[in-house]
Amino acid sequence: MRPLPVGEHGLLIELDSAEEVEALHAELLRRAADGALPPVREIVPAARTVLLDGLADPRGLIAELAAWDIPPLTAGDRPAVEIPVRYDGPDLADVAALWDVTPEDVVRRHSATEFHVAFCGFAPGFGYLTGLPEPLHVPRRDTPRTKVPVGSVALAGPYTGVYPRSSPGGWQLIGTTDTVLWDPRREPAALLTPGTRVRFVPQETA
Numbered sequence: 001m002r003p004l005p006v007g008e009h010g011l012l013i014e015l016d017s018a019e020e021v022e023a024l025h026a027e028l029l030r031r032a033a034d035g036a037l038p039p040v041r042e043i044v045p046a047a048r049t050v051l052l053d054g055l056a057d058p059r060g061l062i063a064e065l066a067a068w069d070i071p072p073l074t075a076g077d078r079p080a081v082e083i084p085v086r087y088d089g090p091d092l093a094d095v096a097a098l099w100d101v102t103p104e105d106v107v108r109r110h111s112a113t114e115f116h117v118a119f120c121g122f123a124p125g126f127g128y129l130t131g132l133p134e135p136l137h138v139p140r141r142d143t144p145r146t147k148v149p150v151g152s153v154a155l156a157g158p159y160t161g162v163y164p165r166s167s168p169g170g171w172q173l174i175g176t177t178d179t180v181l182w183d184p185r186r187e188p189a190a191l192l193t194p195g196t197r198v199r200f201v202p203q204e205t206a
Helices: 018-033 058-065 092-099 103-112
Strands: 002-006 010-014 042-045 049-053 081-086 115-120 127-130 145-148 152-156 159-162 167-169 172-176 197-203
Touching: 002 058, 010 058, 018 042, 018 049, 018 115, 042 115, 092 103, 092 172, 103 197, 115 197
Parallel strands: 081 197
Antiparallel strands: 002 010, 010 049, 042 049, 081 172, 115 127, 127 159, 145 167, 152 159, 152 172
16 A cells, blocks of 8 residues: 555555455445544545545554555445346447357356446446456447447446446447436435445346
């Protein structure tokens, strides 16, 4: 861990991998719930960092972090969020070619994987989901689309994601879902938050 003070009340912790970020984020939440963490306003994970904002004494926490023993991430007690998916995306065949399998195998492998939300960003409700092994990581499209439909299930690099609204995007689209990822009337508004377990459930296409 490489902790860096940010302003008077912030602390940015750099790590070497997404797995380390997820483990640290889970440990911070556990300590906060147990009252073993100094009061903090926000804990925000990203791809290789965790930001703590609203600390009274960031440098004091830096000294504490050096002594922490952070256990590896394990599956939580909460049931996984199930997202029904029609595997009808325009890039399904391209992903199958990259994986050197059939489109049916892509569906089987993707839906058999338990994902979890590493961090959120890009758009409200968009979660970066990890879980696919490295041989199944795929590149972004050479030419991004100017408009990706809402509900598109997509792959890029080590991540799977679901577009919570229509927007430009360069990820490989393998399916669609009617699940609402972001609803300001809901509490919490985002269906997927860091640490959430996720499974994709194949549905028949129309």
